[in-house]
């Protein structure tokens with residue numbers, strides 16, 4: 001039987017799942033493979049370079065990234081740990097698929113060492129710097145419920161106030177109404 005392909009939608013700020021600490025993946029099964037495939041699919045459709053499971057509404061510790069868009073550069077990190085962050089702090093303009101149209105200069109250490117599992121559950125360790133390291137650190141934040149808006153300078157928060165409010169208003173308009181309280 002052919003398994004159905006997962007078609008995810010982007011979870012936008014301020015959906016509550018983006019604020020939750022994601023749970024470790026326990027089962028390295030076909031479901032995980034389908035999730036990873038669906039995440040890569042959505043990332044490519046959205047012209048993104050990285051995506052975390054909370055951004056597809058899943059409270060799971062899964063990241064996918066591809067800094068270049070070349071198939072060989074695709075990377076899956078399941079249950080990642082940032083073992084080390086090092087190098088000079090650099091400033092870089094970051095965006096986030098959960099904050100469409102919002103970009104901010106964010107300071108982070110240039111390099112990081114990650115320990116993670118692949119889709120088969122095999123543990124590996126990788127050292128990254130510059131752009132790939134930047135993506136990993138941004139996506140790792142998502143697993144801890146930390147978002148672009150938290151890393152922005154106060155000046156950027158002011159600059160993006162209207163755009164952020166628009167996202168909040170949009171969320172309020174589209175979320176399912178709470179069940180009516182009974183008297």
Ligand code: CO
Nearest residue numbers: 095096097098
């Ligand atoms: Co993001």
